[in-house]
Amino acid sequence: MYNTQILRKNLQKRGVILLISLFSLNVFAFDAGGDSHTTVVNPLATKTSGGSQKPDLITNMDELMARQPNPNVNVNGVGIYVYDGMFSLDALGPYQVFKSAGLKTFLIAKNKGTVTMSNGLTLAVNKSIAEVSKLDVLLIPGGAGATAMQTIDPEVLDWIKKIDETSIYTTSVCTGAWILGATGLLQGKDASTHWYRANEMLTKYGAEYTGKRWTVDGKYWTSAGVTGGVDMALALVNHLFGKQYTQAVMLDMEYDPKPPVQGGSPKKSDPIIAQLMKDMYDFFLINFVNCPLGTPGACLFN
């Protein structure tokens, strides 16, 4: 770990500030495995002191440094707001993209401790909203009923509005736009969200549904459902650091998607399947959809 820090400092001095996170992913991986295999020498120890044995590596490191992206906007902290019942990939897809891109990225919940996602998995969360008063980037993930509940939680809405006062980018994924909409911040804006009754929901919040994979309106970035967050996060990386750096992140994740069948949007799906999915969501959410803005919580599901 000590050697890792020395390497990190040296590289930073020489200009590799951003790609280092891609290194640190690997460094972490070594550290994690190291505890139970103490005979394994830290690879960084030999590399940092033995660079002269590998001149080609040094050459390439210099080459790498020459490619340091010049950010269009300096972003120092990406906070992802998380809550019980959220959709896992809404938060964790963008989290991985931002982390791979070297951005300081962390989860924030109403109360720190743990959050259990809609798929039943539980994540540790180390920051509470009370501890965070400023973020360069805020991202709000979506969900179903749990997200509807967030839209009527004044403490959450007030915190988002406070963060938005000084944020550089305020963003949402999927039905996270419902929460963002409930703060009033999408009023008069174009936006994306999950396809389910997207027009009705965004109209309620004074926004216009674009149907795009992600929408940028001023500092507000919003994406389509669930997996749309990965594309939006990569688009933000592209906006900040340019195409080559985005390609580096995409290579790290081998992001060259090939869905096995056509689909993923109502228009690309069998109309019967799209209708059934809408009906299924209606079964749980239609009362919330029809609930006038500002109605107390008891309206939502009765």
Added chain:
Amino acid sequence: MYNTQILRKNLQKRGVILLISLFSLNVFAFDAGGDSHTTVVNPLATKTSGGSQKPDLITNMDELMARQPNPNVNVNGVGIYVYDGMFSLDALGPYQVFKSAGLKTFLIAKNKGTVTMSNGLTLAVNKSIAEVSKLDVLLIPGGAGATAMQTIDPEVLDWIKKIDETSIYTTSVCTGAWILGATGLLQGKDASTHWYRANEMLTKYGAEYTGKRWTVDGKYWTSAGVTGGVDMALALVNHLFGKQYTQAVMLDMEYDPKPPVQGGSPKKSDPIIAQLMKDMYDFFLINFVNCPLGTPGACLFN
């Protein structure tokens, strides 16, 4: 929760066995939000007893039931093996796909408790390998150095071989193929893996790199790096339940990917960026790549 169980049983009796998981995602979301909002009535209570108020809904539910997929193969348990330092989306992308598809899906670690991924996030894990002796589907995610360490852990390799004896599908994502390869199970097989020195790594394990997004060779399914796991998991859902059901899962996740720039594979990327990424991985992994098969751990990183 009681009402949820009644609904679940009724629906199962009437034939909606698989799509119910898409319901349960939403049900969970309601439950999760419910604790702090006790005035909200469980929506299922009114829905199950008041179905006659919504004849169109009933019609569609019947329609939905008629669409129940007839699985080609019955799969009762999907186990995802997880470990410290693994890449998050390798495991959590497929996890979400399988869960949305209604498959009983869970995480398994060497020891239960928590696992901290390469991106620093910590997940709760409720099953240990000692507790699991049979799985219909096993999935092994990848990583970097931590994955290399897994390839020399005899306890892990023995467990995988034992599971493989009765599994219906044995699968890996990304460099999870290194672990699968180290068990000997990929000998003579075609396989996919992360693009990084894929030929060299798979050749070492007696397998042939296809370069495909995912590869099926008998019961062995292997995918390209990180995000390749989502496509492979959807392909498995398609294999089990057919196109319409896969479209339902893809709609749930709005999986209609649109990467913001061309890239995601070395061939689609700027050659300089692809070379730099390879050099960067080499910096940490080349000694492992060059390490002959069966060499003790101390070889890996010296």
